[in-house]
Amino acid sequence: MTLAECLDGERFWSDLQEQAKIGALAPRGLRRLALDDNDNRARRWMIEQGRVLGCQAYHDAMGNIFLRREGREPSLAPLLIGSHLDSQPCAGSYDGTLGVVAGLAVLRTLQERGIEHARPVEVVAWTNEEGARFAPGASGSSWFAGQRDVTSIITACDDDGIRFSDALKRCLAMLEETESTTFRPEPYVPHAFLELHIEQGPVLESLGVPVCAVSDIQGVNWYEIEVSGQANHAGTTPEAARRDAFMGAHALIGALKEVVAQHDDQVRFTIGKFTVAPGSTNTIPQRASFTIDLRHPSQAVLDELDAAFHELAEHHWSGCSASLKVASRVAPVAFDPTLVELADSAVKQYCSSAPQLVSGAFHDAIHLARVCPTAMLFTPCRAGISHHPDEDIERAEAELAVRALVSTVENVLLNVQLTG
Amino acid sequence: MTLAECLDGERFWSDLQEQAKIGALAPRGLRRLALDDNDNRARRWMIEQGRVLGCQAYHDAMGNIFLRREGREPSLAPLLIGSHLDSQPCAGSYDGTLGVVAGLAVLRTLQERGIEHARPVEVVAWTNEEGARFAPGASGSSWFAGQRDVTSIITACDDDGIRFSDALKRCLAMLEETESTTFRPEPYVPHAFLELHIEQGPVLESLGVPVCAVSDIQGVNWYEIEVSGQANHAGTTPEAARRDAFMGAHALIGALKEVVAQHDDQVRFTIGKFTVAPGSTNTIPQRASFTIDLRHPSQAVLDELDAAFHELAEHHWSGCSASLKVASRVAPVAFDPTLVELADSAVKQYCSSAPQLVSGAFHDAIHLARVCPTAMLFTPCRAGISHHPDEDIERAEAELAVRALVSTVENVLLNVQLTG
Numbered sequence: 001m002t003l004a005e006c007l008d009g010e011r012f013w014s015d016l017q018e019q020a021k022i023g024a025l026a027p028r029g030l031r032r033l034a035l036d037d038n039d040n041r042a043r044r045w046m047i048e049q050g051r052v053l054g055c056q057a058y059h060d061a062m063g064n065i066f067l068r069r070e071g072r073e074p075s076l077a078p079l080l081i082g083s084h085l086d087s088q089p090c091a092g093s094y095d096g097t098l099g100v101v102a103g104l105a106v107l108r109t110l111q112e113r114g115i116e117h118a119r120p121v122e123v124v125a126w127t128n129e130e131g132a133r134f135a136p137g138a139s140g141s142s143w144f145a146g147q148r149d150v151t152s153i154i155t156a157c158d159d160d161g162i163r164f165s166d167a168l169k170r171c172l173a174m175l176e177e178t179e180s181t182t183f184r185p186e187p188y189v190p191h192a193f194l195e196l197h198i199e200q201g202p203v204l205e206s207l208g209v210p211v212c213a214v215s216d217i218q219g220v221n222w223y224e225i226e227v228s229g230q231a232n233h234a235g236t237t238p239e240a241a242r243r244d245a246f247m248g249a250h251a252l253i254g255a256l257k258e259v260v261a262q263h264d265d266q267v268r269f270t271i272g273k274f275t276v277a278p279g280s281t282n283t284i285p286q287r288a289s290f291t292i293d294l295r296h297p298s299q300a301v302l303d304e305l306d307a308a309f310h311e312l313a314e315h316h317w318s319g320c321s322a323s324l325k326v327a328s329r330v331a332p333v334a335f336d337p338t339l340v341e342l343a344d345s346a347v348k349q350y351c352s353s354a355p356q357l358v359s360g361a362f363h364d365a366i367h368l369a370r371v372c373p374t375a376m377l378f379t380p381c382r383a384g385i386s387h388h389p390d391e392d393i394e395r396a397e398a399e400l401a402v403r404a405l406v407s408t409v410e411n412v413l414l415n416v417q418l419t420g
Numbered sequence: 421m422t423l424a425e426c427l428d429g430e431r432f433w434s435d436l437q438e439q440a441k442i443g444a445l446a447p448r449g450l451r452r453l454a455l456d457d458n459d460n461r462a463r464r465w466m467i468e469q470g471r472v473l474g475c476q477a478y479h480d481a482m483g484n485i486f487l488r489r490e491g492r493e494p495s496l497a498p499l500l501i502g503s504h505l506d507s508q509p510c511a512g513s514y515d516g517t518l519g520v521v522a523g524l525a526v527l528r529t530l531q532e533r534g535i536e537h538a539r540p541v542e543v544v545a546w547t548n549e550e551g552a553r554f555a556p557g558a559s560g561s562s563w564f565a566g567q568r569d570v571t572s573i574i575t576a577c578d579d580d581g582i583r584f585s586d587a588l589k590r591c592l593a594m595l596e597e598t599e600s601t602t603f604r605p606e607p608y609v610p611h612a613f614l615e616l617h618i619e620q621g622p623v624l625e626s627l628g629v630p631v632c633a634v635s636d637i638q639g640v641n642w643y644e645i646e647v648s649g650q651a652n653h654a655g656t657t658p659e660a661a662r663r664d665a666f667m668g669a670h671a672l673i674g675a676l677k678e679v680v681a682q683h684d685d686q687v688r689f690t691i692g693k694f695t696v697a698p699g700s701t702n703t704i705p706q707r708a709s710f711t712i713d714l715r716h717p718s719q720a721v722l723d724e725l726d727a728a729f730h731e732l733a734e735h736h737w738s739g740c741s742a743s744l745k746v747a748s749r750v751a752p753v754a755f756d757p758t759l760v761e762l763a764d765s766a767v768k769q770y771c772s773s774a775p776q777l778v779s780g781a782f783h784d785a786i787h788l789a790r791v792c793p794t795a796m797l798f799t800p801c802r803a804g805i806s807h808h809p810d811e812d813i814e815r816a817e818a819e820l821a822v823r824a825l826v827s828t829v830e831n832v833l834l835n836v837q838l839t840g
Contacts, residue, residue, distance in 0.1 A: 201656030218655065222701055234690035234713040235638065236621030236780030237804060246691045250673055257670075270654035271666045272701045274694060274708075281642055281692045281711040281747075283807075288694075291701040293654040327701075360656030384657060387703075 020093035029389025034128035082124035092391020141364035202384035210397035214376035219332035231286035248320030249288035336373035346407035440513035449809025454548035502544035512811020561784035622804035630817035639752035651706035668740030669708035756793035766827035
């Protein structure tokens with residue numbers, strides 16, 4: 001019987017349902033905004049699971065929670081597994097939490113089989129992955145991986161004007177009072193990081209594949225575009241005298257779409273916000289503002305499109321000027337090839353036809369990948385829906401995905417030399 | 421010396437500046453929302469001008485104010501001249517008020533020259549033309565002309581939840597306390613109605629013409645369109661799986677623009693509101709909603725475009741369904757040809773090259789035209805700007821426009837038989 005076959009699927013599934021009660025919404029889904037009471041209760045729940053299992057819990061200065069199964073050689077860098085417990089305001093029960101509960105299932109499996117391993121294994125729940133309460137997200141993982149400094153994180157405010165620093169202080173005070181966790185202020189460099197997550201897209205479901213390895217996270221550029229015209233009376237202003245910012249934006253977007261269409265179908269081009277001002281039925285818009293979310297796995301393609309977008313924004317559109325601002329750029333990440341292969345070969349035991357996917361969404365793994373060998377596993381979610389109470393997974397598929405994770409962990413603990 | 425030459429241009433201009441102090445904004449423009457304190461002060465100012473001039477003031481159940489210069493035959497239907505005193509929230513000083521002050525200038529000229537006329541002449545300030553506080557506008561004139569009933573008007577609420585009926589009650593109580601005005605509950609059918617207004621468009625300025633007659637008011641259809649898709653993750657949803665409501669709306673608008681472009685350049689096609697939901701940079705829009713303001717002087721053209729718009733809305737656009745709702749339709753109005761010719765011949769004395777314009781905007785005259793011979797005069801406003809503190813007129817041009825109005829009034833009082 002392999003280690004993966006020893007996974008207690010029943011227990012894994014009941015853990016998953018158990019955590020979903022914390023911040024549950026009726027009739028389904030949950031709300032656990034980063035560092036709110038529910039999110040803190042989820043931390044305590046995790047620490048309690050570790051205590052019962054005999055794993056030491058740690059928390060750090062960012063409120064990240066770690067459960068450690070000690071290795072024979074405690075000085076070795078731990079293999080780290082996990083994801084996050086916070087959610088969007090009106091979310092499903094699996095985004096993030098699946099990865100934490102799956103990590104817990106790995107620890108249970110190792111424990112119950114009495115497996116000894118040289119290197120420690122830790123399961124982590126990162127603070128504020130979603131960025132829904134405090135933007136931007138991935139606070140815990142980006143800080144841990146040295147990608148962002150404390151000040152830039154803790155000065156964020158939520159919509160009620162509460163500072164991240166104050167919410168964090170409350171969380172740390174709560175953890176201070178929790179006897180079974182120990183403060184470990186500093187990050188460390190893990191041996192490797194593994195994250196199981198729902199796909200949040202429709203591909204695996206459409207292929208009928210329960211789990212796959214993830215090779216890359218596509219890069220993302222965010223743009224803010226403003227088209228400036230002249231407000232005027234909709235009835236009295238002849239066509240020739242108009243500088244209609246809406247029509248300017250419409251024409252510019254037509255040109256942007258044409259440029260996008262010249263590239264492969266891996267480009268993701270989304271205009272998610274669009275506003276006009278002054279916004280009156282009988283007034284020609286003075287200004288049209290919109291965002292672009294542009295994604296592709298290849299930095300070269302992103303750079304090409306970026307140059308084309310900038311060029312187009314310099315033209316006049318229906319007599320209006322345009323300005324284009326880059327709001328953020330996140331470069332594509334290619335995960336550690338050796339670790340991806342280990343994960344992929346574990347996956348193939350359960351599904352020989354599993355593809356390797358490029359992640360369309362961000363994950364904590366994107367930051368860990370900058371400091372240690374990192375890989376991800378995806379399991380399908382129904383109709384690709386996430387960030388919504390309707391988010392759903394199939395128990396049988398999720399169990400296979402956790403078995404593939406256990407198998408990957410086993411491969412890593414066999415001391416394979418990783419690329420990173 | 422003609423009657424028009426007797427106009428006291430100095431006094432007309434100082435009246436115009438005087439009224440502009442009521443609700444004045446710094447550094448220029450004014451705010452006189454319908455039935456607010458400033459609007460009521462403007463009513464009192466008008467009544468006081470009438471009192472000093474020896475004209476009887478009347479007010480009706482809708483708060484419309486009338487100054488009457490009695491005729492030799494008081495039973496004849498009065499010639500009515502006027503416009504409105506209310507404004508947009510952040511408005512210029514001439515939209516509407518020019519027409520009322522010009523009417524006052526006509527009365528002064530008749531009075532100072534001691535002209536006797538058979539038929540009474542009345543100057544009117546209509547209540548709530550703008551519709552900025554209580555939508556829709558033209559309350560006073562549409563009620564007076566029997567186009568709308570009281571209930572549909574007085575049940576409107578402003579943004580603070582104040583009912584039109586309560587604001588009107590306050591206004592009428594104030595008028596009740598004003599000794600020099602008399603309550604005259606019922607509307608009457610005027611002999612004719614004349615309204616001088618700023619053009620609110622750029623045509624006269626571009627032609628260098630100080631005043632012109634207006635032959636028509638173009639018709640207007642308002643539409644509300646909703647495009648429905650499926651919200652989804654911007655990063656994880658492949659092109660083929662998207663039902664992007666923004667992209668659907670973009671494609672539909674492209675098709676609407678093509679249909680519009682097949683017609684003459686008198687079509688006015690404006691998308692003044694456009695919103696997407698949920699409105700997040702990295703979420704594919706579920707819904708895109710927008711308005712269309714469509715105008716043309718010909719009902720046949722409006723009907724053709726209306727049919728084409730409905731047909732296009734039945735298609736799918738980028739996998740999204742669309743729905744199109746007609747929010748309102750106002751048919752084009754052709755003014756009384758004889759009255760327009762009288763106005764035009766008066767205008768031609770001052771500017772032989774003056775065109776006859778079609779009004780792009782609504783005016784109180786649109787309602788009066790349903791019950792009596794009606795015509796308008798336009799005078800330029802700088803850069804076509806209105807509904808903005810920067811709204812401006814040239815004194816010399818405005819004076820010529822009022823002289824043309826005086827001349828038109830003189831023509832009408834000569835008992836020309838009007839078509840209506």
